[in-house]
Every structure is written in C-alpha cells, then in structure tokens.
Amino acid sequence: MRRWTAKGAFLLICLPVLWGLVSAEPVDSYVSQIKEKAEPVWSFDDLYARIRQEAQKRGESPIDARIDRVWKAIPGYDGLQVDVEATYRLAKRKGWTEPKQWIYRVVPARVTLDDLGPHPIYRGNERKPMAALMINVAWGTEHLPAMLNILRKERVKATFFLDGSWLKRHPSNAKRLKEAGHEIGNHAYSHPMMSRLSRERMRFEMKKTEQLIRQTLGVRSQWFAPPAGDYNQAVVEEAARLHMKTVLWTVDTVDWRPTSTPEWMTARVKAGASNGVLVLMHPTDRTVTALPQIISVMKHNGIKLGTVSEVLSSSRVESVEPAPPF
Structure with missing residues (x-):
C-alpha cells in the first residue's frame, strides 16, 4: 500500500512535466499562459x-x-x-x-x-493648445527693448530669428534676447531670396549665421526661417544638412507694411488664433503697440504662448483656461 502511494505521488508530481514533454508547447510556456490569464x-x-x-x-x-x-x-x-x-x-x-x-x-x-525627413513646417499640432511668436530681426534695434519689456511683463517666451549681418552689427542686443530666455533661430546672413541661390550659396548664408550665433551667444539653432518665406526643396534639404528644420508661419501680421495698423494686425491674429499657430512679426513700432493685444487674444482663446521648439514638439501641454477678453 505504501509502495503504491509513493508511486502515485511520484506520477502526480511528474505529470505536468511529462505532459510538457509530449505536448507541442514546453512546460514554461504552459505555466506562463496560466499566469497571463490569471488576474490579480x-x-x-x-x-x-x-x-x-x-x-x-x-x-x-x-x-x-x-x-x-x-x-x-x-x-x-x-x-x-x-x-x-x-x-x-x-x-x-x-x-x-x-x-x-x-x-x-x-x-x-x-x-x-x-521621421518625416526634410519638409517645411507651417504650424504645430492642431490638438496642442499652444502657439508661438516668430520675430524675424534683420534691421534696427530701437523697438526691441519695448518688445522685451512687454514679453517679460506678460511672461511670454518667443523665438527670435536673427539675420547674420544684423547679429554681426548688434551683438549686445542679441545677447539681451538670449539673457531674457528667448529662443534664437537662423534667418540667413544677408536676407536673400533663398530659392534663387545655388546650393553652395544657400549653405554659406545659413552656415555663416549659425557660426555667428554660436560664437556670440553660445547656442545652436534648431530652426531656419527663410527670408520673406522664400524657399524650395533645396533650401529645406540644405537646412537639414546643418541640422535645422525649415519653419514658416501660419499667421502673418504683415507689420512691415506702413499701412498695417495695430488694430488691423490684432484682428488678423484673432481671425487665425487656434492651436498650433505660428505668428510672424518684426520689431516695428506698430508691433510694439499691437503686441499686448495679440498676447491677450491668445490667452482669451485658451492658447498658451511659447517658443517654436515648444510648440513643434510632441510633448503635451496642460490646457489653458480662457482669460477674460481684453
């Protein structure tokens, strides 16, 4: 009786192992399947x-x-x-x-x-409640202090795209932009129509400005904004070779035009205010007047303002509660 009991116990213990040997799946796989099916x-x-x-x-x-x-x-x-x-x-x-x-x-x-390769970018994702101010700087310095004061007061960080020849003439002004925490982008060297240049000249325009940005400000540009928005596929590819993406705009304030009033500029931004927009502007007297209202328009629409890098990243941003109208 004892001998039979011992044999029975032995067979009972070994049965799962024997089953694993003759079945299509090993014992480890059988056990893991049981664990997967079992719920806490x-x-x-x-x-x-x-x-x-x-x-x-x-x-x-x-x-x-x-x-x-x-x-x-x-x-x-x-x-x-x-x-x-x-x-x-x-x-x-x-x-x-x-x-x-x-x-x-x-x-x-x-x-x-x-993953997409070299393509131009005009906007951020439509589900991201964020927008960016793109400020192209190729002439003058007189309106920059007022713009910086407004941005500081409103706690807004923008992306300033610097023309290389401007940077060479005004390094101290450029340093103020960086010290204020704003992002720096590349706007070519001599403000040319990029699509009309040879590839060699394209590289020269972007590379010379990039060298100046690194030497003067100690940062590297991630974004290239072609002057006047003029580009072709060769421009996009040459920017990519220099590890920059080509960025344009969603909404243009057209602030360079003397007939553009601050009210008209604000209305233009208001009409285009939505998630992911990139708003183009320049340091002009009209922009200084319109800037507080443009910022208020974005806040009223529940859109947070940040740099181009922040808007074009896939990172999530907390939804912004709409602010009262200005």
Whole structure:
C-alpha cells in the first residue's frame, strides 16, 4: 500500500512535466499562459472595475507626425492613458469609494518630425493648445527693448530669428534676447531670396549665421526661417544638412507694411488664433503697440504662448483656461 502511494505521488508530481514533454508547447510556456490569464485578486473589486471602465473614456490616443497637403509637415502630439493600477492603489490607500484623483501616463507618438525627413513646417499640432511668436530681426534695434519689456511683463517666451549681418552689427542686443530666455533661430546672413541661390550659396548664408550665433551667444539653432518665406526643396534639404528644420508661419501680421495698423494686425491674429499657430512679426513700432493685444487674444482663446521648439514638439501641454477678453 505504501509502495503504491509513493508511486502515485511520484506520477502526480511528474505529470505536468511529462505532459510538457509530449505536448507541442514546453512546460514554461504552459505555466506562463496560466499566469497571463490569471488576474490579480483585486481586479474583482467593484472600485477597480469602475476605474477600468471609466479609464476607457478618459484616455487620449497619441497623434503621429504627418505630411499634410496644405500645411506640409505637422508634428505629432503625445497621448494620455489612465494608469488603472496606480489610480486604484491610490484610492484604496486614501479609503475612497470612488476615485477622486486620476493618475495618467504619457503615450508617446510613434512618428515624429525627425521621421518625416526634410519638409517645411507651417504650424504645430492642431490638438496642442499652444502657439508661438516668430520675430524675424534683420534691421534696427530701437523697438526691441519695448518688445522685451512687454514679453517679460506678460511672461511670454518667443523665438527670435536673427539675420547674420544684423547679429554681426548688434551683438549686445542679441545677447539681451538670449539673457531674457528667448529662443534664437537662423534667418540667413544677408536676407536673400533663398530659392534663387545655388546650393553652395544657400549653405554659406545659413552656415555663416549659425557660426555667428554660436560664437556670440553660445547656442545652436534648431530652426531656419527663410527670408520673406522664400524657399524650395533645396533650401529645406540644405537646412537639414546643418541640422535645422525649415519653419514658416501660419499667421502673418504683415507689420512691415506702413499701412498695417495695430488694430488691423490684432484682428488678423484673432481671425487665425487656434492651436498650433505660428505668428510672424518684426520689431516695428506698430508691433510694439499691437503686441499686448495679440498676447491677450491668445490667452482669451485658451492658447498658451511659447517658443517654436515648444510648440513643434510632441510633448503635451496642460490646457489653458480662457482669460477674460481684453
């Protein structure tokens, strides 16, 4: 009797192993499948079930960067997903019967601007509540202090695209831009119509300005803004060879035109105010007058203002509550 019991026990212990040897799948795979099918004990909790059900409504899928027929390269936007287990554990620890705080994790976009290759960029992602002021600087200095004061007062960071010849003449003014925390971009050296140049001359225009930016300000440009918005595919490719992306604008204030009044400029920005827009302007007296109103328009529409790098990244930004109208 004892001998039979021992044999039976031996067979009972070895049966899973023997089954693994004769079956198509190894024992380790069989065990792992059981573990995958098994759910945590707390998954049967009503609170956990409610959190998991609600999480499906609260998530936001990421948007991949893409090529648009009109707007060319458009950056992606990271998504959000509720961390069900972390939200559940927090609620349990706090003794809540319903989740009062949701914990999220970012879901990165799979395709980025870098994956698209050399293409011009006119705007950020339409789901990102953010916009940027692109300020091209190729002449004068008299209006820069007033613009800097307004930006400082409004706590707005902009991207200044510097003409190389201007930078060479006004290094101290350029340093003030950087010291104020603004982003610096490349605007070629002599303000030429870039599409009319040879590739060699294109590289010269961008490279000479980039060298000046590095020597004078100690930073590297990520963005190239072609003068007058004039470019062709060769310009975009040569900028990419210098590790810069070619950026244009979504809304033009046309502030260089003497007949453009601050009121007209503000109305133009208001008509185009939306997520991801890039607003072009220059340091003129009209821009100084219009700038506070333009900033107010964006805030009223719940759009945060930042640098071109911030707007064109796929990183998420917290939604901005609309401000009262100015």
